[in-house]
Amino acid sequence: MHSWTQTALAAGVFVLAAGGAQAACDVDKPGSALTLMEAAKVYHCLEKELHAGYLQGDKRWIPSEFVTDYRSWKAASDFPAAPGFHGERYLVTFVNPVGEAEYMQFKEENVTMPAGSVLAKESFTVNDAGKVSKGPLFLMQKVAEGSSPATGDWYYMAITPDGLPMTMDVVSACSDCHQGNFGQRDGLGYPLEEARAKP
C-alpha cells in the first residue's frame, strides 16, 4: 500500500502504544465510518482523560512544560481527522506561540520554522467495532540550526497514554517519514486540509 503507512508499520511504535479503553466514548460503527461531527463528539468525550493521562508521571528527557502547556497553544485542527498515517489514528494538532505564524500558513514550500517551535499532536483510535482507545502524544521541537542535521534540526518525542516517554529510534520511527515526504516544507505533515483551523 502507501509507503507512509508501510513506514509506520515498520516503525512499530504506533502499534505498541495502544492506550486504555474508553468504553463511555465508544460508538456504534467502525472508526473509518465516522463523520467529522461524530469524530469530534468522541474527542469531546475523551479530551479531559486523554490530557490527564499524558500528564501522569515523570517526563524524563521530555520538557514537561510541553505536556502541561500544549492545550493552551493554537489548535491547528478544528476537529480530529484520520489521515491514515500515524497508525490509522485520529489526530489533533497544536502549535506553540513561537511556531504559530509560520505553521498556520500551511505553506507547501519555503517553510522555515523558527528554533523553539513546538508541535504537539494528540491521538486516539476507533476500531472496526467502534471501540475507542487513547493513543500517544506526538511532539516535535525545532532546535538551533546544526543541532541535529540528521533530523532536519527537529527533536521528535512521544508519550504513551499513561504519560511515559517512549523510547524509539527517532530517525527510523519519525524523521525518515517526515523529512522524506515533507522535506520541502521543513518536515511538516500538516493536518488534513478539511480539518485545518483558520490562522
Ligand code: HEC
Ligand atoms: C509514516 C509517516 C510518519 C511517521 C513514521 C511519523 N509521522 Fe508524524 N506526521 C505524519 C503526517 C502525514 C502528519 C500530518 C498528518 C496529520 O496530522 O493529520 C504528521 C504530523 C505530525 C505532527 C504534527 C506536526 C506536523 O508535522 O504537521 C507531529 C508532532 C508528529 N507528526 C510527530 C511524529 C513523531 C514524534 C513520530 C515518531 C514517533 C512521527 N511523527 C512519525 C507522518 C508520519
